[in-house]
Amino acid sequence: MKPHSTVLTVAALTAASAFAQMSQPMVGENTTKISDHVWAIMGFPNIAVVVGSRATLVVDTGMGPKNGATAARVAAKLAPNNQKLFLTTTHFHPEHAAGEPGFPSSTILIRNTVQQREMEKHGQEMIDMFSKGSAQNKELLAGVVLRPPDVMFDQEARIDLGGVTARLIWFGEAHTKGDELTFVEPDRTLISGDVVQNRTIPMIFGDGGTPSTWLAVVEKVAGLNAAHILPDHSAPGDGSLVAAERDLILEIRTRALALKRQGMSADDAGKEVSAGLKAQHPDWPNTNADGFVKSVYADSQ
Numbered sequence: 001m002k003p004h005s006t007v008l009t010v011a012a013l014t015a016a017s018a019f020a021q022m023s024q025p026m027v028g029e030n031t032t033k034i035s036d037h038v039w040a041i042m043g044f045p046n047i048a049v050v051v052g053s054r055a056t057l058v059v060d061t062g063m064g065p066k067n068g069a070t071a072a073r074v075a076a077k078l079a080p081n082n083q084k085l086f087l088t089t090t091h092f093h094p095e096h097a098a099g100e101p102g103f104p105s106s107t108i109l110i111r112n113t114v115q116q117r118e119m120e121k122h123g124q125e126m127i128d129m130f131s132k133g134s135a136q137n138k139e140l141l142a143g144v145v146l147r148p149p150d151v152m153f154d155q156e157a158r159i160d161l162g163g164v165t166a167r168l169i170w171f172g173e174a175h176t177k178g179d180e181l182t183f184v185e186p187d188r189t190l191i192s193g194d195v196v197q198n199r200t201i202p203m204i205f206g207d208g209g210t211p212s213t214w215l216a217v218v219e220k221v222a223g224l225n226a227a228h229i230l231p232d233h234s235a236p237g238d239g240s241l242v243a244a245e246r247d248l249i250l251e252i253r254t255r256a257l258a259l260k261r262q263g264m265s266a267d268d269a270g271k272e273v274s275a276g277l278k279a280q281h282p283d284w285p286n287t288n289a290d291g292f293v294k295s296v297y298a299d300s301q
């Protein structure tokens with residue numbers, strides 16, 4: 001067990017510092033309208049605000065309380081008369097969840113039980129890891145205490161915000177074990193976290209899901225028949241992103257398994273698959289599939 005977990009930690013650290021370099025962790029107050037009841041602060045990560053006639057739901061917090069306070073301010077500005085504010089998180093990673101202390105204390109925090117368990121197990125560890133990524137992260141995350149949610153659910157929770165319903169759904173493990181999806185009705189808008197992204201290579205973090213469980217989740221997502229999709233780390237798009245995600249995962253898996261059958265190492269297969277994706281999608285910001293190819297290798301043992 002020991003050598004394995006050391007390897008994971010090094011890989012995770014590399015990913016975190018790469019992310020820290022790539023990403024500006026301060027979110028702003030500008031919003032983009034996604035659908036009738038859904039707005040987004042586009043940043044690291046994209047934060048969704050779902051507005052009903054009585055209550056507002058924010059999905060994800062930004063990194064640390066300072067960003068959380070910005071998200072809460074934006075929510076209040078979009079719906080100044082709403083008395084109730086709900087907060088949920090797509091997964092337990094710090095830029096998605098560690099801004100919670102910046103929200104008003106009356107905020108109703110809700111998340112699925114698998115995500116909460118995962119946060120209790122790895123939440124502080126991830127905060128420590130992200131804090132090492134940059135001085136700015138360290139400052140943003142200083143003293144953060146992750147509080148337990150007010151409400152937990154297993155598979156699905158429905159929040160009636162007044163004229164609009166947010167369905168919070170756990171379909172299974174993908175990028176993490178506790179990936180949560182928010183489906184907004186009647187807009188048919190899916191706030192998809194890392195599960196469905198746009199022109200982005202999937203990545204399974206630490207002891208998250210597997211390529212097979214991720215595919216199973218995407219199959220269930222297809223059944224929602226979303227019209228609009230807001231991912232957490234890429235541009236919004238229409239419902240076709242779901243099939244594109246499934247095809248991308250299948251494609252990487254098929255190629256990786258063919259190389260595995262030829263006896264190629266996971267490292268070499270990662271390089272080869274990544275090079276193929278880069279040639280195929282020269283306009284994508286990043287086509288490094290090393291991590292996902294390793295996940296495919298591990299999944300097929």
Ligand SMILES: [Zn+2]
Pocket residue numbers: 091093175194205
């Ligand atoms: Zn994440």
